Amino acid sequence: MFDLSWLLEPLQYDFMLRALLVSVLAAVVCGILSCWLVLIGWSLMGDAVSHAILPGVVLSYIWGVPFAVGATIFAFVAVALIGVVKHESRVKEDAAIGITFTTLFALGLVLISVTPSQTDLNHIVFGNVLGVSRSDLIQVAAIGGLVLTVLLAKRKDFTLYAFDPIHAYALGLRPQVLGALLLGMLALTVVVALQVVGVILVVAMLIIPGAAARLLTDNFNRMLIIAPLLGAFSAVAGIWISYFADTSVGGMIVLLQGGAFGVIYLGTYLHRFWVHQSQPVPTPV
Numbered sequence: 315m316f317d318l319s320w321l322l323e324p325l326q327y328d329f330m331l332r333a334l335l336v337s338v339l340a341a342v343v344c345g346i347l348s349c350w351l352v353l354i355g356w357s358l359m360g361d362a363v364s365h366a367i368l369p370g371v372v373l374s375y376i377w378g379v380p381f382a383v384g385a386t387i388f389a390f391v392a393v394a395l396i397g398v399v400k401h402e403s404r405v406k407e408d409a410a411i412g413i414t415f416t417t418l419f420a421l422g423l424v425l426i427s428v429t430p431s432q433t434d435l436n437h438i439v440f441g442n443v444l445g446v447s448r449s450d451l452i453q454v455a456a457i458g459g460l461v462l463t464v465l466l467a468k469r470k471d472f473t474l475y476a477f478d479p480i481h482a483y484a485l486g487l488r489p490q491v492l493g494a495l496l497l498g499m500l501a502l503t504v505v506v507a508l509q510v511v512g513v514i515l516v517v518a519m520l521i522i523p524g525a526a527a528r529l530l531t532d533n534f535n536r537m538l539i540i541a542p543l544l545g546a547f548s549a550v551a552g553i554w555i556s557y558f559a560d561t562s563v564g565g566m567i568v569l570l571q572g573g574a575f576g577v578i579y580l581g582t583y584l585h586r587f588w589v590h591q592s593q594p595v596p597t598p599v
Contacts, residue, residue, distance in 0.1 A: 340507040341545030348524030349537045353476040362415035364516035366392030368422025389501030441512030441564035511564030522571040
């Protein structure tokens with residue numbers, strides 16, 4: 315018999331256990347939220363918020379406060395600025411998003427360049443899940459728990475808002491409030507995922523699971539199950555592979571998610587092709 319005990323080797327280290335917990339939690343939160351982002355079409359918004367928090371993270375490192383504080387503040391600042399530019403001018407939403415996130419991201423790069431000794435660019439941009447401390451784990455668990463509670467408690471309202479805001483308004487709901495609340499959850503989710511994959515790759519965790527689930531089913535409730543499961547599996551497998559292959563943890567997690575999406579896309583394409591080919595060809599009368 316083959317000795318597979320070596321597979322459990324990563325569990326001998328506390329930092330690997332913390333990395334595993336943080337990665338799975340972030341993947342589950344991102345996976346659930348991604349279902350709504352895909353339906354509403356907020357992929358670019360997720361990209362914007364994930365980049366716009368860079369100044370907040372840098373300032374948190376400089377001032378010696380938890381990174382979640384600065385990241386959360388700038389995430390909400392980015393959402394507010396996008397809303398102001400979009401509603402108070404003739405600039406369209408995509409342009410408002412592009413202007414806001416590129417400007418704030420550039421501000422973060424400038425702050426990094428003037429404080430090279432205090433801030434590690436690689437940890438901020440690409441994540442540092444193996445360096446997660448116990449306090450970081452508590453912060454991520456608290457924020458992630460809050461986001462999951464709100465998303466699940468308002469699941470029906472968010473779903474109705476995503477599919478038909480006008481119908482939601484007719485039923486007495488307030489679409490603008492729901493949209494603002496969902497954006498707030500997006501901001502907090504970015505903060506949760508930042509520690510795992512960094513600024514650059516956060517958007518992948520916010521989009522890929524929901525997009526893959528959307529290919530597999532038209533039932534939204536099933537999407538809410540498939541997306542976080544895909545994210546969690548990619549997180550666990552990514553950590554294990556990166557440990558033995560000595561690669562980037564965040565990069566491997568996102569790479570596995572992208573690979574899973576590619577396999578699912580190919581499978582659904584081949585299924586449609588097979589169904590089309592198996593249909594009888596109508597004969598002329």
